[in-house]
Amino acid sequence: MPTRPPVLVDLKFDPESTARILKTAFADRGSINAADPASKRLDLTGVDYALLWKPDADIFQRAPNLKVLFSGGAGVDSILSIPDLPDVPIVRFVDRSLTTRMSEWVVMQCLMHLRRQREHDRHQRDRVWGKRVPPEAAEMTVGIMGLGILGQDAAAKLRVMGFNVIGWSRSKKQVDGIETFGGSELDTFLSKTDIVVGLLPLTPDTTGLYNKAFFAKLRQGGALGKPVFINAGRGRSQIQADIVASIESGVLGGASLDVFEVEPLPADDPLWHLENVFITPHDAATSEENALFRHVESQIARFERGEPLQFVVDRTTGY
Ligand code: NDP
Ligand code: OXD
Numbered sequence: 001m002p003t004r005p006p007v008l009v010d011l012k013f014d015p016e017s018t019a020r021i022l023k024t025a026f027a028d029r030g031s032i033n034a035a036d037p038a039s040k041r042l043d044l045t046g047v048d049y050a051l052l053w054k055p056d057a058d059i060f061q062r063a064p065n066l067k068v069l070f071s072g073g074a075g076v077d078s079i080l081s082i083p084d085l086p087d088v089p090i091v092r093f094v095d096r097s098l099t100t101r102m103s104e105w106v107v108m109q110c111l112m113h114l115r116r117q118r119e120h121d122r123h124q125r126d127r128v129w130g131k132r133v134p135p136e137a138a139e140m141t142v143g144i145m146g147l148g149i150l151g152q153d154a155a156a157k158l159r160v161m162g163f164n165v166i167g168w169s170r171s172k173k174q175v176d177g178i179e180t181f182g183g184s185e186l187d188t189f190l191s192k193t194d195i196v197v198g199l200l201p202l203t204p205d206t207t208g209l210y211n212k213a214f215f216a217k218l219r220q221g222g223a224l225g226k227p228v229f230i231n232a233g234r235g236r237s238q239i240q241a242d243i244v245a246s247i248e249s250g251v252l253g254g255a256s257l258d259v260f261e262v263e264p265l266p267a268d269d270p271l272w273h274l275e276n277v278f279i280t281p282h283d284a285a286t287s288e289e290n291a292l293f294r295h296v297e298s299q300i301a302r303f304e305r306g307e308p309l310q311f312v313v314d315r316t317t318g319y
Pocket of ligand 1: 147148151169171172199202203205232282285319
């Protein structure tokens, strides 16, 4: 029988999958699954670690002695906004499989726009043999916003496909093979960008960043004619009404969106019906629970050996 306090797990993922995978996770200490109704009667005052994704609002009142919080995802905006957040380290989820999935999504979306996939879909529906010569990836500049774990991996993979890649981040980075821009160089970065890819965390600085004025600064007249907006960071960084207006007015040629101001995207939202807009349900890089639980186990082991935790959130910057 484990003698250490169990890990408290409150993940609003697929409850069946969480319950099944938890049966074999945290073998040395066990877990308390907050989705289990029986857990509501448990005393959580002895719990040291909590793994959270959109947890119950009273979680920190029920578990007041936590030593480390683990995020169920790479983004921590939803954790940072929980009332009564304790002043303990918050570790975000950084994982090879999550990073790989995100890069797959980004590369796929860039290729869909490059190869005018929506036009082909329409032609197929209408049984039209609409052959034409698309531009090459090398004729397009993809501008990645956020050169962290996800942005840098996506940049490397886009380069393998032949795209010209540039990147923007708060502090200017040195990344092999890509031209980089720091926070104050946003306008220059946008003026060189044909396809902009948002991989930024949600913070006060990035809230509402992707708006009409922003879209108007992207390069017009590139190999696709009009610029394209792609976002898999957070939905509240974009003003959706401005995406719709910018597509309708011809400032933007298309978009790919995995994240939305309100999720799920309401059924009557105009984005569902816009030509050349690809919509995915915030699953560009879903956390895989086996990998997530292994990551938490390994960080707890580091912590208990007295080694520094990895991937700790900086509360001053908010990511
Ligand atoms: P990182 O923390 O590794 O990287 C964040 C990057 O954003 C850094 O380069 C950082 O700059 C930059 N940045 C932050 N704020 C600003 C700003 N105000 N101006 C300019 N640059 C800024 O995060 P990840 O790459 O791991 O993840 C990025 C985001 O992706 C997550 O926060 C989450 O919101 C989203 N995500 C979405 C998923 C999905 O399925 N749709 C899945 C996983 C994550 P600097 O380098 O200077 O610090
Ligand atoms: C994450 C996400 O932040 O899935 O990991 O959005």
